[in-house]
Amino acid sequence: MEIIGIIIADDHLIFRKGLRIVLNEIPFVKVIAEASDGNELLSILRKNTADIVLMDINMPGMNGIEATQKLKDKYPDTEVIALTMHEEIGYFNKMIEAGAKGFLLKKTTKEQLESAIKAVFYGETFFSEEFVLSTKPKYVAQKNTNIEISEREKDVLKLIAKGYSNQEIADKLFLSKRTVDGHKARLFEKTGAKNAPNLIMFALKNGLI
Amino acid sequence: MEIIGIIIADDHLIFRKGLRIVLNEIPFVKVIAEASDGNELLSILRKNTADIVLMDINMPGMNGIEATQKLKDKYPDTEVIALTMHEEIGYFNKMIEAGAKGFLLKKTTKEQLESAIKAVFYGETFFSEEFVLSTKPKYVAQKNTNIEISEREKDVLKLIAKGYSNQEIADKLFLSKRTVDGHKARLFEKTGAKNAPNLIMFALKNGLI
């Protein structure tokens, strides 16, 4: 059997180490590298080839969804298996759209990991049972509430959360106050929030900040 | 330096393995055993003595809070450091009451882990920064900046979060708008928030709503 080369992308040091140990126990698997966020992953991929990336979703800097999009764009032969917490199940939809071929919960077993890696390597998909069972209704419900917040809008959002006025935000980002007004108006429109406090509620509930 | 004996209690296989690897890199630490839930932990303690238990909160069977209570009851010299996900921050008080002496997020660093183990072993307490920032500081390091929010203020706070204007809140609570203005001003004063969005941030971080 061929050796399957794997890269781990996760911001948890402890999780990375543990995953590496478990993967080392699988004979046909070789761990090539570890990345602590999306940017590091892409930088590793410029020098190394991997068959599969085991990808966390919630990472600082570039998150798993964005990293998966960019990865599939540049290296379509490298497959992605998402490794998520139960709480991150809401991102299922986005990860699938980004190109992930497998989904496992972080409290997976060695056996399940082995099956998922084999399946995805040979062109199939693999979803852990817990995932399929607990996502189906949410998958449908999530689709129409799929909100895309641009980078600049996120910048503004974070500064609103810190308590800055539109003028102060404009000064910090070297923009006109009117531009900030505009970004904010678009945020209201996209999220359906009525005003700034409501927007913050929404953003925190949906993991936007 | 003495060798500090540690038991890991967590239901995640991968997390246990990773934690063991990281702990093995700390020279004065020895991992005695791993338990996958509270019952297994207590059964291990009947045959072994440990200085510190690194305890997950959310485990099947007996959870971390109950396990900590029973452990401190039978083995008062064994200290507990909680290792939690950010989402489990709400159990902070219960774990403290149960007798935990330290709190770390699961995405902790080796350095923080080392500091926490040393501190707790020598009779002190250790809380990771994120915990201190996002929980009520009444238990943490004698900082008595305890914020008391009255019932009426909480009512107003919740309606702000839902996106209502001061006038709308007044109508809903059968008050004058000026009264709502007043409650809000007091909330700003008490929390140190600059404005409404900032207040929502604060409230959510501190479990006020």
Added chain:
DNA sequence: AAGTCTTTAGGTATTTATACCTAATTTCCG
């Protein structure tokens, strides 16, 4: 090359929020 999206920004008007005052009831605790 055409079209879309993002980011930028201005005009104008209105609504809302916030600051800094004061002060009357009510409620609760020692």
Added chain:
DNA sequence: CGGAAATTAGGTATAAATACCTAAAGACTT
């Protein structure tokens, strides 16, 4: 009972936010 805190609310001002407009430059896609 007495005093502190909570709840209520008004006056006056200013600052800020939000609602509608429009529009141009740059990035990105097909």
